[in-house]
Amino acid sequence: xxxxxxxxxxxxxxxxxxxxxxxxxxxxxxxxxxxxxxxxxxxxxxxxxxxxxxxxxxxxxxxxxxxxxxxxxxxxxxxxxxxxxxxxxxxxxxxxxxxxxxxxxxxxxxxxxxxxxxxxxxxxxxxxxxxxxxxxxxxxxxxxxxxxxxxxxxxxxxxxxxxxxxxxxxxxxxxxxxxxxxxxxxxxxxxxxxxxxxxxxxxxxxxxxxxxxxxxxxxxxxxxxxxxxxxxxxxxxxxxxxxxxxxxxxxxxxxxxxxxxxxxxxxxxxxxxxxxxxxxxxxxxxxxxxxxxxxxxxxxxxxxxxxxxxxxxxxxxxxxxxxxxxxxxxxxxxxxxxxxxxxxxxxxxxxxxxxxxxxxxxxxxxxxxxxxxxxxxxxxxxxxxxxxxxxxxxxxxxxxxxxxxxxxxxxxxxxxxxxxxxxxxxxxxxxxxxxxxxxxxxxxxxxxxxxxxxxxxxxxxxxxxxxxxxxxxxxxxxxxxxxxxxxxxxxxxxxxxxxxxxxxxxxxxxxxxxxxxxxxxxxxxxxxxxxxxxxxxxxxxxxxxxxxxxxxxxxxxxxxxxxxxxxxxxxxxxxxxxxxxxxxxxxxx
Numbered sequence: 001x002x003x004x005x006x007x008x009x010x011x012x013x014x015x016x017x018x019x020x021x022x023x024x025x026x027x028x029x030x031x032x033x034x035x036x037x038x039x040x041x042x043x044x045x046x047x048x049x050x051x052x053x054x055x056x057x058x059x060x061x062x063x064x065x066x067x068x069x070x071x072x073x074x075x076x077x078x079x080x081x082x083x084x085x086x087x088x089x090x091x092x093x094x095x096x097x098x099x100x101x102x103x104x105x106x107x108x109x110x111x112x113x114x115x116x117x118x119x120x121x122x123x124x125x126x127x128x129x130x131x132x133x134x135x136x137x138x139x140x141x142x143x144x145x146x147x148x149x150x151x152x153x154x155x156x157x158x159x160x161x162x163x164x165x166x167x168x169x170x171x172x173x174x175x176x177x178x179x180x181x182x183x184x185x186x187x188x189x190x191x192x193x194x195x196x197x198x199x200x201x202x203x204x205x206x207x208x209x210x211x212x213x214x215x216x217x218x219x220x221x222x223x224x225x226x227x228x229x230x231x232x233x234x235x236x237x238x239x240x241x242x243x244x245x246x247x248x249x250x251x252x253x254x255x256x257x258x259x260x261x262x263x264x265x266x267x268x269x270x271x272x273x274x275x276x277x278x279x280x281x282x283x284x285x286x287x288x289x290x291x292x293x294x295x296x297x298x299x300x301x302x303x304x305x306x307x308x309x310x311x312x313x314x315x316x317x318x319x320x321x322x323x324x325x326x327x328x329x330x331x332x333x334x335x336x337x338x339x340x341x342x343x344x345x346x347x348x349x350x351x352x353x354x355x356x357x358x359x360x361x362x363x364x365x366x367x368x369x370x371x372x373x374x375x376x377x378x379x380x381x382x383x384x385x386x387x388x389x390x391x392x393x394x395x396x397x398x399x400x401x402x403x404x405x406x407x408x409x410x411x412x413x414x415x416x417x418x419x420x421x422x423x424x425x426x427x428x429x430x431x432x433x434x435x436x437x438x439x440x441x442x443x444x445x446x447x448x449x450x451x452x453x454x455x456x457x458x459x460x461x462x463x464x465x466x467x468x469x470x471x472x473x474x475x476x477x478x479x480x481x482x483x484x485x486x487x488x489x490x491x492x493x494x495x496x497x498x499x500x501x502x503x504x505x506x507x508x509x510x511x512x513x514x515x516x517x518x519x520x521x522x523x524x525x526x527x528x529x530x531x532x533x534x535x536x537x538x539x540x541x542x543x544x545x546x547x548x549x550x551x552x553x554x555x556x557x558x559x560x561x562x563x564x565x566x567x568x569x570x571x572x573x574x575x576x577x578x579x580x581x582x583x584x585x586x587x588x589x
Contacts (some may be wrong), residue, residue: 027093029084034076034432037100040070042107043116056133056385057147059158062116062165071111095563095570096432102567105440106273113266117160117169118176121521122183123514124371126162127191127239128154130201135366136387137204142212145220148204152227152430159235170250173261179494180521181251182321183372185243192236193370199228200366207344217324257488257523260463263305270524274441275531276567281489284527290483295475296308296504302471319506320361325402325465330364336403338362338394340410346460348416353554356423356560359477360389360414370396374518375511376409378418380426389419400510404469407460412473416458417451418444418558426566438565441525446532446568447560449477453533472506477533479504480519480526488523521532535568536560539575546579557584 043060081101085092119126131150139145169175176184196202205224208217218246252260269282279287296312303315310318316334319325327333341362348355356380360503365373373394393413394401411417421444424435433457461467479500486492494516501512519526539560545553559578 013386016485025224027089029080030089030093030097030298034075034096034100034418034434035079037077037104038215038432038434040073043067043070056137057151057331058564059151059154062158062161064114064116064165064168065153067114067116071108074104074108074111078578080109086389086520092431093375095433095574097575098570099438099566102276109269110273113136113262113269114168114174116165117172117174119165120184122180122517123369123521125159125184127184127236128369131366131369132358132379134200134203134522135363135392136381136390138387138579139204139386140386140407141209142216142220142564145208145224146213146328149220149223149227152224153231153251155232156235156434159239163239166242166247170246173252175247175250175252177255177520178248178251178253179517181519183250187369187372188236188240188243188457189370192233192240196225196229197363199232200368201232224346233436243246252493254491255487255494255520256338256491258491267416267523271485271527274524274526274528275559276440276442276533276569279531281485283479283530285485285490287534288478288485288530291478291505291534292475292482292500295471295478298470299475299504300466302464306468313503316506319402319465319468320508321402325404327398327401329396333398333401333406334362334364334393336406337391337410338583341391341414344415344455344458344460347460348420351458351553351557352416352420352561353558354424356391356427357418358383358423358425358427360419361390362391362393362414365392365394365396367396370394371410372514372517374514375401376413378422380418382420383426389421389423391419397510400508402469402506404465405473405506406469407455407466408473411451411455411458411460416452416454417448419531421447421561428562428564431564435564437476440565441528442532442535443565443567443571444532445529446534446536448531449474449529450536453537470508475505476501476507476515477526477529481514481530484523484526485520487520494520532568539572541567543575543579543582547582550582552582 007226041055043062043066053423060548066451078101081097081104089097137148139148166175175181194200202221202224204301205221208220212220256263257270258264268281271284272278275284300312303312308315316508327336341360360378360381364370365377375394377392379390379392381387391410393409413419420566425438428436452473454468455461455470461470482500483492483497487494487497497519498512498516501507501515505512507515542555543556556578559575560571563574
């Protein structure tokens with residue numbers, strides 16, 4: 001799942017002013033600092049991925065000058081926030097201050113590495129941001145259509161600014177590894193070769209409502225086609241040329257982020273950033289090894305429950321080849337995903353006290369980017385503009401998308417996973433806008449993996465094969481701890497990293513290769529899942545042990561989710577306080 005961006009200037013100012021009711025006694029300075037922070041935005045993320053009805057009509061300023069200006073302002077806000085302390089703040093205001101300080105620390109440290117020099121990865125980047133946005137955009141009237149066309153006309157500047165940043169990366173040696181550079185080049189070439197009639201950027205215009213006169217609709221589509229042909233297409237071609245002539249020849253020969261300039265310090269920072277802990281890469285590697293051994297033992301038990309007589313490698317080989325475990329059409333895969341999603345929906349009230357108002361739908365990954373894309377991903381909705389959340393399912397290469405893995409995938413990316421967590425955060429009342437859109441990877445992805453585990457209690461896995469699929473997915477995340485630290489910290493080859501997945505999971509060969517490319521190009525992110533899940537399970541077990549038969553699962557989940565995304569240390573403090581309060585309330589009762 002992508003991180004949810006901070007909002008941009010106009011919306012954030014209005015939202016913070018409108019939500020000033022969250023300000024309590026002694027919080028005037030905090031309110032002002034939050035407004036200043038929100039006004040800065042976060043150009044490292046797609047502003048359409050969360051929260052703002054206006055941000056989708058803008059492209060961020062990613063120039064080096066703008067980055068430097070933002071960094072200076074972030075440091076000033078942090079200095080003032082530290083100086084004011086937390087005296088006179090109510091409990092939720094102290095949480096706002098803590099989250100703002102944590103976010104500031106992360107962004108300021110990241111700015112010191114000038115990450116803008118690396119504006120793309122194997123499955124994401126500036127060049128696909130507008131494709132994601134197009135897939136979730138519904139244009140409701142002529143005014144919105146014209147704003148979309150204006151965005152298309154602005155894309156050459158967006159491309160040029162990001163290419164300039166990547167050129168600085170080449171000059172300084174802060175570049176993606178050769179396999180990633182080649183994958184991005186191939187993606188850029190496919191985009192440049194897209195026929196005008198099939199361009200996803202025009203899909204929102206081709207779907208204009210009938211309330212707009214036919215002649216006007218036709219004229220708007222024609223304007224959009226002109227923008228794509230005259231502005232977007234040359235920008236795409238310039239990106240291909242840059243990749244061929246400048247980037248690919250100078251791509252890093254090593255896979256390891258630690259081999260980049262100042263790379264050891266950079267990867268240690270990424271490990272802290274994505275796990276929101278102080279764990280070192282070596283400690284994370286050891287945790288991964290222990291989890292691999294634990295999960296493998298349970299996989300072998302599940303294999304025996306399925307009645308298989310051979311060993312685990314033979315069972316995995318059978319799962320990868322048996323046609324009964326694979327859909328025969330794209331539509332069938334989407335329909336199966338939808339059926340699982342609705343079956344999970346039916347169980348949610350039994351496990352959650354508060355559910356979001358926003359719904360979500362199941363959609364295919366756009367064909368133009370499905371090659372090399374992950375098997376599934378969630379994109380947040382926006383109730384203000386009438387857009388549901390989206391569970392994106394990759395429907396390509398059907399013989400590589402096993403159905404026994406589908407329940408775990410749907411639970412993670414849909415509900416109770418990212419959709420519940422993201423939507424409840426967006427629907428918080430009386431908090432600053434940045435808290436509604438905040439996303440700490442360990443919390444969000446840890447919750448997604450916890451949701452796969454919760455599927456057992458919900459009765460979603462209906463046979464040993466689907467349960468094995470869940471365990472295979474959990475093993476996948478354990479292997480991530482080993483492979484990510486192995487490649488980026490210990491100097492492993494791709495073959496060494498691949499071995500954990502091929503030897504211990506039922507992931508298809510295509511998925512394994514896509515995932516390995518992702519870990520190479522996005523160092524550290526893969527560490528968040530298991531670390532986050534382990535902390536959530538630890539907190540749940542602590543609550544169950546302390547409260548005994550008075551433990552309320554629905555109340556526990558609400559305590560975890562209703563304050564939005566949190567660093568793991570902050571989450572632990574709040575859950576410990578919740579446990580103490582529950583224990584005290586029960587004594588009084």
